[in-house]
Amino acid sequence: MYDNGYITEQEMTVAKDKPLQVNPRPFGAQLFAAESFAEEVRRELAALYGKDKLESGGLSVRTTLDPKLQIYARRELARGLITFDRKRGYRGPIRQASIGGDWGLEIAKDKVPADVAPWRLGVVLEVSETDAKVGLQPKTLAGGEVDKTREVATIPFDLLKWARKYVDGTKLGKEIKAPSDVLAPGDVVYVAPQSATQWHLMQMPDIEGALVAMDPHTGRVLALVGGFSYGSSQFNRAVQAMRQPGSSFKPIVYAAALDNGYSPSSVVLDAPVEFKMPNGKIWRPENYQKNSMGHRRCGAASSNRAT
16 A cells, blocks of 8 residues: 555554454354254265365355244244243352452353353342342453453343242242342353343253254255254254154054044043063053053044053
8 A cells, every 4th residue: 555655654654563453254154043054064065075075175055044034943942942941940050250359350261152142141249139230241352351341230030030949840949039039149140131221030941952944845944953052062953863752653653543443533541451472471551651541532642652
């Protein structure tokens, strides 16, 4: 620019003395929530063409992903897992942190999956009868330096009273009467914004799931989510998890019943039954709960007994 007369020699010298700021190109999927889909595509391409061809062959790949449906799928799966998980209670803080000094530096070292945003990690600073004050994890600047800005969020009682103590998955602790029943100073927890001034108490779901949306006419996969957070687990439950055989076998049992004159409204007797096997042993098929429900409609009966 100096050689072509656009800047002066002094401006050139000042510009040269400034540190060079590099903005590295982000790796991985470039669409929010599509990491599991993109990784599965990468795995298939590697199997078809090999690692060298995939990484240096200049391939141009088109997929069936619908970006809008993918975002919807990611959001709805996360919402369903969070709702299910909350009904089973609060399992407590991630850890305890010291708030006597600079609490920002204390929690800046904790790792947070990037794809759970806008969730933030925070440390409880103060608990009152109406709310809890949480210091939010500061951002890490270029070069690894921690931002000196300190943000404090407020969790009102209404947004944390869901957090009854987890007991055993089927039972919850006593009803929450005050924020102190849930939180204490030093607790490191996840929070998510409800508004500019109010935040939710959150926790990473203990249960996982997956979602696949396909076009039934073409078989094209329009959206695929392999779990709650790809950042915390790259295991793709949509394609890598082994399926339980019980529900997969139900269509075979129901189809055989329909072929033999049963209808969805037919009544069957769900009672204990025994079969004498060729080796002389007695086989007593049971369902998961090891119980019998009496007379049931065919459409509502479980085939777990048959499997």
